[in-house]
Amino acid sequence: MESTTSYANTVIYIIEGLLVAFILINILKARGGKRLFIRRIQGLNYIDDAVGRATEMGKPIAFSPGIGGLSILTLQALSVLTHVVRKAARYGTRVIACVCDAMIYTIADEMCKDAYEAENASEFFNGNDIRFLSDSQFSYASAFVGMLHRERPAAVFLFGHYAAESLILAENGQAVGGIQIAGTPDTTQVPFFLATCDYTIIGDEYYAAGAYLSKEPTLLGSLVGQDYGKIVLIITIIIGIAAATCTALAPGSTAAQWLSTHFLEYFK
Amino acid sequence: MHTLFAPKHGVELWLYIAGSLVIGAGLLLLLCQTPQRLRKPVIAFVTFLGGLYFTLEFLIPHDNYFTHVMPEVVNAEIVVSCFTLFIGIYNLFGVHGRAIRRKQPGWYNSVAFFAAFFLIASAGFIKDMRPDSAATPLFEILFNGFMNSLQSTTFSLIAFYIVSAAYRAFRIRNSESVLMMITAMIIMLGLVPLGSALTSFIPANSFFSFLRLEKLSYFILLLPNMAVQRAIAFGVGVGSMAMGLRIWLSLERGSFFDEEL
Amino acid sequence: MSKFITEHAPAITLWASALCTFAVYSILYKENKFYRFFEHVFLGLATGYSFYLTWSLVMKPRWWDVMVGKGVWAWAFAAVFGSMFYFMYSKKHAWISKLIFGLFMGLSAGGIFREFYEIYFPQLGATMRPLATNEVIAEGPWATTVYVAGVLLFYVILFSVISYFFFSFEQKGKMIKASSSLGRTFLMIGFGAIFGATVMGRMTLFIGRFNFLVNNWAPQVAADWHWFKYVLPILVIAAVAGIILALKKKPVETEEPPTE
Amino acid sequence: MNLKKLQNIDKRILYILLAIVIVTPLFVRPSKHPDAVFDEVQNAFNTIDNMPDDKVAFVSIVWGPGTIAENRPQTEVLMRHLFMKHKKFVVLSWDMPGTKLSYDVGKALEEELGMEYGKDWCHLGYRPAYVAMISRAMGEDFQKQFAEDYNNKPLKEMPLPAKIKSAKDIGIVIDITPSATMGTWLAYFCGPYNVPIVTCPTAVMSAEAYPYLDSGQVSGMLNGVIGASMYETLIGRGNTRTEAAATAWSLSCAHIYIILLIVLGNIGYIAAGKKAKR
Known part of the structure; x- marks a missing residue:
């Protein structure tokens, strides 16, 4: 044929x-x-402020790497997670990372452990704070919402691939009074992050975030x-x-x- | 070669399967013995080969062999990726098992988790084996009664959240939020019959007809919105091309790729 | 037990749906134990279901039946490849899992050339619009002006938004700076449009749930209990009153006044 | 009354009012349909109307119970149009519960309009959502991908599905979807095999489709339930009390409600701002 x-x-x-x-x-x-020169990306600078605020209030930080599976997009989110964890580890602030994919869970767990070690703060690392919630979109969202209300984090980071659940996560994050920073290349979800988050990283900027934070020459x-x-x-x-x-x-x-x-x- | 791969049956089949598993285990053992310095190159090579398949399939500018074996390759990809099934289950069982063992606050919720898991999974398998058993209605109950309604109700929460988000966010704070607010309002009015009725006094064929809300929202969706989306799409397209390249050629950097092996 | 289930399945389904609906909506008022319980039920069901689904819809027909049923023994190697994922639990040999991750990432990365062509080339083509056409010119100067203005506006938006996403050029030059801030303005218009266009879809989700309660659940309840139609309005009023009373008692702690 | 309070209305009050605003038209059920018909709906109508009679329409159902309020009216009106014009079509569902839901829609219309299953239409059942892979393989060899229909009856035994060999026999793809499957169809099926596509997204996804409509990659669109109610006007059901029309009214009210809220919030915001300045 x-x-x-x-x-x-x-x-x-x-x-x-x-x-x-x-x-x-x-x-x-x-x-x-x-x-090489890279222009300033608004929002990324506030990551450190948000971590500082959580430390001052003595409350944890919540992090979601989105609902994507093992892809570059999600790995990018994990590199932001590493950045946040390293900052938080210095002050002994908890970071609760809730993951939507089993493979990503293992990688995230490994990376967080490494980040605490790199900051000589291994004693603060708590395996229970890296959580696999569910690989079903709305089951993940409902569990993340439950977590937000129970832990009442002072800072919420939403980075990665998001679909309809973006507003469920962000509106509840807003309700518990956290400072929120979001970043996603999914154009359809950006308006909702803009409406509910304090800072939003838009479209292409998301891909630049890894390079901006790590200053890695290849990126x-x-x-x-x-x-x-x-x-x-x-x-x-x-x-x-x-x-x-x-x-x-x-x-x-x-x-x-x-x-x-x-x-x-x-x-x- | 042809006879080797011909379908086998009965005992012969099981011998062949066992043989392949033994060979596979041998290969894995061999991989375990790979010296550290060879590991990264091996991964890079395998990644390159994986990418090469789809690249050649497209870049060879005519009907080619790779296109014809596509269904088989795709099938194998789906099957192998399904083997990750147990990773997530293992993690969840660990967390909730611990909660029950240590009687953590709310441990009964974890019991509910296990009950729900085993009920729906076993009902599913039993119903496939014996469709006339009670497992079939039980599965229906769990699936339609519980899972679907939980799913669609959670989804529909957005209807409420979008109201509170719009109410809170759209304030005349700065030019950016005003622009976003006005655009959103025009679209909201223009998209629904009752909204577009507000400006239906403007004659449809007159010079000012473009001010009718449905025309205006149509214009916004078609011109500025489209230009914006296309501009973002081009950026994301180039970005994903760059990522694809970095992955394919194992140039990617970042925690996952730099770990010691 | 099994007889009970078989006989009452539709009724149980209906009531379970209603119960789940109310449980999830209760979060709109406040996080509570009822919600928490159903959150875990949902988790268990979603996991169990995807376990069942993966086996019966993919693994069994595409792998097991082909290998064992049709005797294509070479499929046994799929299990070997699949097992490679699980090396991630071994500290010493974790690299083997990265090997199979690498293969999969390579496969998806290789599709990028076709993807770029199939998705973005027609987009590029549609972006190449004539600045004027003979048909428009024939319609007169006014039509020509409107047409040209529209096309130019399109390109202004397109290029300014692209320029907003330039990262490596120092946005010092007046031209680039102006263009990039113009780009951000247009981005906001675009996002406003998406927001406005989305509201409708989200409302219909609620309409769907409501239709279920009214068209499926309520008639069943009314048929079972004739007095229900008198009780329902009272329940609704009580719920509303309860919420209002609760609000009066304690000013809600969320909703800080917006910060500039 | 203190206008300042308007900027901090409690969420729960907003939620209750929203529920009331949406629910009222659903009880009243007006029969009036929108007067205007958007171009993309008209184009969708024309594309389906002009499909060659020897080809088969492929209806792809990606929706499930979650978006039933939007996608079922679309499915209903499109199937009705296909039946009315005696165009043949096959249905495939990518969503497990959506399979039965879409089958029921087809079955009800089949009985209402006196059509015959297997000859006028056929439901291919459910496939897990690997749209890219299956749509691609289906274009090469249709029969290899689909052996049995919804009722586990072999396709070879039915006149309609038995004659579909490859992409050449498919005259149009109608994608009724709550997610971003349109791009996948374009990349893996409609683009490579040159088959027109009509997309019926939920209102949420519709904004993404406009670039593709403009470039001609997508032939037409039914934008959510409003699109469905306009399509009903086109096939001559403009004065019937339908689900689509009632929902369209509900949506109208909800939109006006949100706009009122935004206005109120801003009044409160301005009032508070003035006070602060004093």
């Missing part, structure tokens, strides 16, 4: 090739020791590469605008025909 699937073509090779090249080149450059380099990638897309769009205008105004001309068969056709 003949397959009707579509496959790569020249334009794909060029555009995806450029993206790949820019990202890899900048990663290599950064690893080679080139100093910084990749971030710079992504900026170039966006420029590639902008240029593609501008060429496209010109081509589309040309074909719309003078459909019969040779230029228009060439552009539509050799360029516009590939973006259908």
